[in-house]
Amino acid sequence: MTLLAPDTWPRTQPDRAPSQRSEVRAVIAPATGQHLGDVALATAEDAQRAGASASLAQRDWAARPPAERAAVLRRAGDLWTQHAAEIESWIVREAGSIPPKAALEVSIAAAECYEAAALPTHPAGDVLPSSEQRWSFARRRPAGVVSVIAPFNFPLILSIRSVAPALALGNAVLLKPDPRTAVSGGVALARVFQEAGLPDGVLQLLVGGVDVGEAVVTAPEVRIVSFTGSTAAGRRVGELGARHLKRTHLELGGNNALIVLPGADLALAASAGAFGSYMHQGQICMTTGRHLVHESLKEDYVAALAEKAAHLPVGDPASQQVALGPLIDEGQRSRVHAIVQDSVAAGARIAAGGTYEGLFYAPTVLDDVQGHHRAWAEEIFGPVAPVRSFATIDEAVALASESEYGLSLGVLGDVGLAMEVADAVPSGIVHINEQTVSDEANAPFGGVRASGTGSRFGGAAANIEAFTETQWLTVRPSIAPYPF
Incomplete structure (x- = not known):
């Protein structure tokens, strides 16, 4: 039937x-x-x-x-x-x-x-x-x-x-x-x-x-x-x-932070970050919208994430084996690109992507992002990974908490430190040593603040x-x- x-x-x-x-x-x-x-x-x-x-x-x-x-x-x-x-x-x-x-x-x-x-x-x-x-x-x-x-x-x-x-x-x-x-x-x-x-x-x-x-x-x-x-x-x-x-x-909505703690496994962290930002073209309320990386790892993390982004195939998922399909419509594509362009004009640097063909937007990495940049302050709902560094755990907590949203938080690295972060950042969902996107039918789901x-x-x-x-x-x- x-x-x-x-x-x-x-x-x-x-x-x-x-x-x-x-x-x-x-x-x-x-x-x-x-x-x-x-x-x-x-x-x-x-x-x-x-x-x-x-x-x-x-x-x-x-x-x-x-x-x-x-x-x-x-x-x-x-x-x-x-x-x-x-x-x-x-x-x-x-x-x-x-x-x-x-x-x-x-x-x-x-x-x-x-x-x-x-x-x-x-x-x-x-x-x-x-x-x-x-x-x-x-x-x-x-x-x-x-x-x-x-x-x-x-x-x-x-x-x-x-x-x-x-x-x-x-x-x-x-x-x-x-x-x-x-x-x-x-x-x-x-x-x-x-x-x-x-x-x-x-x-x-x-x-x-x-x-x-x-x-x-x-x-x-x-x-x-x-x-x-x-x-x-x-x-x-x-x-x-x-x-x-x-x-x-x-x-x-959400503008979810993924915090990469000092000493975290760089390869695993970059893989988690790529999945969190690029799964379903970033069109998920739980998408990793902000990458907070300890300053000792930030440069290498950006390079590893950009390398992954550059090799993720984009195309028609009905006819090709791809990692990313199209954005839902032209309005969404135009909004995503405007956020990227505005952030670059304000001082962010494109480490990968930033281009599109039709509704297919390339997986994008933005480095040197600051708090006033649109890519950091807004929910993008597209395949864009903004990266920013932090020096101390207190700074990471403050940066993760400054968003009006509070849906999902991921923390990668030492579990003891991650538990301290989890207790300090307002969020309806917290994943330790996982990225921000996850769901199960028997698990409570929802956010706080504007989420x-x-x-x-x-x-x-x-x-x-x-x-x-x-x-x-x-x-x-x-x-x-x-x-x-």
Whole structure:
């Protein structure tokens, strides 16, 4: 069975009159410009209607036995594995991903569903002590309708990590993927859960722009919004959610530091740094955006990193064996190049790269970077490795902490020193003797400061907290007497 054939994609939106034709958006491969198909676009009105119908479907879904909900999630996990080759092919073409990255997305999607399958039978509350003659409970209940807004860079993972636990806990979901990756981040999930036996209306796909994004936040039935994307967009989602009294979980940008301590193995450090900065063309919130290298190693580190950058092949990942594919679109390519050029004009030195052809940006190393340079101060979201030296551990901590972001931190070298750094730098994630990019379905994930509202994804505790409401319930053996 072909899971994602274009004739299975949604052509009209839920509850739209048959006489109304949906506008469509072309699905384009960024590496080649190839037209892969067309996906129907939703409107704000579609999103409002979807919220109402999802609310109706959610009541029945939440009432299903826990074992039934768990079985749907397990079948979904199996389907990701069974259709891995087809889904990976879409991620490669639509998102510009190299095959290993696409395979990682599909394997994590399966793991997310298997982890979520345990949630329906997870203990759902606590027995509370009470001074009254009654039983007192705090129990977890489904929130109702959850909106999930996901970005283009890891379209499958960054959708499924919210969709799977929200469904498992008895919620309905409105899913708005980035229109640039509507198949990998949207259609694939809708088809997998359809084949897994999820009842109609419980998961609704809404591909659209900013107006649709606002509508899935403001729809009256929506109680929780799970957003992954830029800090600027996340601030707007948070403001809109607060105005409408919606709980918002925001996983936002990062400008993550990799600290190379004195005495670190230079070859291993440069390899880790290259992976951290160049994996998926640097289009990852956890990308290594700042390389802080002890002054005794900095010159050799820059040379080793530049050597790696110069020999990493760049091209179409669907037809060539490459290390880097294309950036997602011209707007992103132009922004990356502007940051590099502005930083060079301000005094940074290009040690490797700094050029592009079409959407293919060469892996770039910038040396002599200072704090006021754009390449140091901003999240680049491209394959650029800015390097700066430090003299003391206190200086390294200060430089790593000066960013407004606080998502992921990597520290390479002596574990004792690394533990001191880990305790001193504000960060939602810390990896000692690893670079900054990592994810597992059962691990809490999230950032502090401008990187978001903390760990709201991953693991039973975070997911239950994220996608349920707490209800206080009391029980007496008979009607209580009152003095009125």
